[in-house]
Amino acid sequence: MSVIRAVLALLAVILALVAAGCGGDDAEPETSATTEWASGLCDAVTSWTDDLEAAGDDLSSLSVEALRDAASDVDSATERFLDDVRGLGTPDTEAGTEARDVVEALADTVEAEKQEIEDAVDDASGITGVTSAISAVAASLTAMGEAFEQTFESLENIDADGELEQAFEDADSCDELVSS
Amino acid sequence: MTGPRLVAVFGYSRGAAEELHPVCAARLALAATESRPDDAVLLTGWAARRGSQTEAELMARAWQGSAASILLDRAARTTYGNAIGTASTARRLGAREVVLVTSGWHERRASSLLRAALRGSGLRITLATTSDRGSLGARLRELVCWPLVPALAAVAARGR
Numbered sequence: 001m002s003v004i005r006a007v008l009a010l011l012a013v014i015l016a017l018v019a020a021g022c023g024g025d026d027a028e029p030e031t032s033a034t035t036e037w038a039s040g041l042c043d044a045v046t047s048w049t050d051d052l053e054a055a056g057d058d059l060s061s062l063s064v065e066a067l068r069d070a071a072s073d074v075d076s077a078t079e080r081f082l083d084d085v086r087g088l089g090t091p092d093t094e095a096g097t098e099a100r101d102v103v104e105a106l107a108d109t110v111e112a113e114k115q116e117i118e119d120a121v122d123d124a125s126g127i128t129g130v131t132s133a134i135s136a137v138a139a140s141l142t143a144m145g146e147a148f149e150q151t152f153e154s155l156e157n158i159d160a161d162g163e164l165e166q167a168f169e170d171a172d173s174c175d176e177l178v179s180s
Numbered sequence: 181m182t183g184p185r186l187v188a189v190f191g192y193s194r195g196a197a198e199e200l201h202p203v204c205a206a207r208l209a210l211a212a213t214e215s216r217p218d219d220a221v222l223l224t225g226w227a228a229r230r231g232s233q234t235e236a237e238l239m240a241r242a243w244q245g246s247a248a249s250i251l252l253d254r255a256a257r258t259t260y261g262n263a264i265g266t267a268s269t270a271r272r273l274g275a276r277e278v279v280l281v282t283s284g285w286h287e288r289r290a291s292s293l294l295r296a297a298l299r300g301s302g303l304r305i306t307l308a309t310t311s312d313r314g315s316l317g318a319r320l321r322e323l324v325c326w327p328l329v330p331a332l333a334a335v336a337a338r339g340r
Contacts, residue, residue, distance in 0.1 A: 049323040056327030062334050070331075131338070134331050141328050142258050145321035152317030153194070168316075177323075178316060 034163055037091040039171035044084035046176060051077030067130050071121040078114045082107050093163040102154045109147040113140040183274030184220045187211055188266040190282040190290055191225020191235025200238045203283060206310045211281040212245030214308045222269050224253035224262045259290050260332050267297035277304040285314035289322060289329055296333030
């Protein structure tokens, strides 16, 4: 009889734990659509800047070939970035449409500067040409960097309820960017 | 070298402004605590919009430190420009040391470019950086601008 009581008591404890959500359920917590949007943006930025850094490593030799190789890598990486960013769509927030427009404007600036880089590199010949092209590429990267700065300032300004800020905090892929 | 110590403050602004951006004000305040009466102080930075005051002019108006001379570089549009202008000024003055004043989040790029621009000069470079973390946008800008630094450093070193 005491064994039956003990088994019943154990079952009751197990049921109570399961009911309380302590039964070792390993289901992933649900990720909100806004967090997925933020995560997509951070993924795109991180991949792109990593690719830019790899392309920059090729440029220490200051030759036309190195410049063209680097520019080709930048071009491919930027195309991927633009596809990723334009595919993000609209975040599910109060100011979602404005946020989408802000990111679209960023993509437009990056695309225009990508074209400037292509033109500068196409025109380059000889060491003087390489030096001039690098200055032009630097100006374009600076413009892109400023566009990023402007974009995130704008996102902050339109995010009155802090929904996007929370999404950036929650998205794992934003950890490196948010905490750096 | 026996020339003065050069304290170079790299400017910062966002768009047209009639007042110093807080980031720039923090750099200037740090420079004021670093400077000594016999230093030359270089304030460097352009105006992002035509007709606006340059970062250099805004900093000069707000300067409260001590210095033997205040020099302005109104033409520097980028960190690369800040670094090239600083190196050129340091050489012209025969400076014995350059103190680079900027934000902590900007230090890696700024110091890499300044070191390259001063390569071979034998000048000592000291860093003085503010502790502000920088906005997410500002940090992203650094990530985007960083990849070209090795190439710009090579150009700066070649052009000295």
